[in-house]
Amino acid sequence: MSVTRPTTPVTRVTPDVLVIGAGLAGLACAHDLLASGLRVDVLEASDGVGGRMRxxxxxxxxxxxxxxxxxxxxxxxxxxxxxxxxxxxxFTPGVLVHTDQGRVHLADPTRAPRTVGGLLRGGPAAPRDLLALAALSARDMLGPVRPLKRAEDHTTRTAVAAAGISEEFADLFFRPFLSGVFLEDELETSSRVFHLVWRSMLRGTLxxxxxxIGDVPAQLADALPADTVRFESPVDRLTDDGVLLADGGESAAGVVVVATGPEPAVRLLPGLDMPPYxxxxxxxxxxxxxxxxxxxxxxxxxxxxxxxxxxxxxxxxxxxxxxxxxxxxxxxxxxxxxxxxxxxxxxxxxxxxxxxxxxxxxxxxxxxxPAMPPPQPLTRSSRVGPGRYVCGDHRTTGSVQGALASGARAAREILRDLGR
Incomplete structure (x- = not known):
């Protein structure tokens, strides 16, 4: 569950870095900066950590x-x-697909091998589709990750077809399943992102x-010093010396990291390139x-x-x-x-x-x-100006991994720029 902490008055030392936003990216960035010896304050507009993950x-x-x-x-x-x-x-390693002919259970054959026979004996999937799916999954799951990141980028539909999977099976399985993963129903997401997400699903457990789900950011927050996150502290704008809070107060710091959702990030950093959500x-x-x-x-x-x-x-x-x-x-x-x-x-x-x-x-x-059509950069620099950084899943890929990795990258770039 989301963590809320009482806002008791404390004597604060001017931090080296202000992080705006206590979502996954901001918490990861703050953790890495604190671990490197910097003083960090996290300003969170709401009453708890997690952002969308509460x-x-x-x-x-x-x-x-x-x-x-x-x-x-x-x-x-x-x-x-x-x-x-x-x-x-x-969750069960697989999905239950409702079709016009009834429900079909499509399980991960590496974890439920007994289901393969049923699919082959008059099931909805042709043998060639199952073989193509097995080959695609084996390559993504067992092969090195670097070729997946460096491959030419197309849509997911193009990648599925290139793997030898028929349009009928793509519409039976991939399209309805991935619509809930990428929040779009045309298989238009970057093929690079698809292969990386498919790899992670095969190698892990949902x-x-x-x-x-709020326990995930709560655990990250619990690893920070108790007074690191300042709740109900919305930021009005950035200043030359730090930030101006919505209540008129000011917080000073030489470095500011914007780790908010897309709308406040664009407001605080005018001109920031932000994908649609x-x-x-x-x-x-x-x-x-x-x-x-x-x-x-x-x-x-x-x-x-x-x-x-x-x-x-x-x-x-x-x-x-x-x-x-x-x-x-x-x-x-x-x-x-x-x-x-x-x-x-x-x-x-x-x-x-x-x-x-x-x-x-x-x-x-x-x-x-964030929408992730091709060509989709898998990571982008957090630097947006002197002493100004930004992180979030819009700088990488839309996932827990992407948000955490973006916060980690922002911390690395800040430390590098500070000579630390």
């Missing part, structure tokens, strides 16, 4: 701010986090922390009985939603005893009548009556993920 309690349910998962294979996460303390609970809305329903007795992602070939999941099957503690919590994400805003149409689609895809489901809440995230 969890709330609503009527006894754990509600993450949008549907999110944690991948155990991310190098930055393995380096910075005590994964055991997160008490991770895994999980949820037992107390909510994907908007996603997640509806959280509760039901008296679980509509799917397994911790599996459900996708839809008709793309009426990005994905759906019974969260309480993944982590029972996400719902009070005797209730189930179902999270379903769609592209765009929460508009009138959309929840009713979604409920009808869920009744069909889950094969159950949803009339008795109750809507706990809906969460719209306007800056959920």
């Amino acid at each position: 969890s709330d309690r609503v009527d006894g349910f754990v509600i993450d701010r949008g549907f999110q998962v944690f991948n155990t294979s991310y190098p930055q996460a393995k380096r910075r986090l005590a994964l055991r303390d997160l008490r991770l609970r895994p 999980c949820l922390p037992s107390d909510g 994907r908007v996603v809305t997640t509806y959280f329903h509760t039901a008296p009985a679980s509509p799917l007795a397994e911790p599996t992602l459900l996708t839809d070939t008709r793309l009426r939603f990005l994905n759906s999941c019974v969260l309480s099957e993944v982590v029972p503690g996400y719902a009070p005893a005797g209730s189930s919590l179902i999270a379903t994400s769609v592209l765009g805003e929460d508009t009138g009548g959309r929840e009713r149409a979604l409920r009808e689609a869920l009744a069909e895809t889950y094969g159950t009556d949803t009339a008795g489901w109750d809507l706990v809440t809906a969460r719209t995230i306007h800056d959920a993920l």
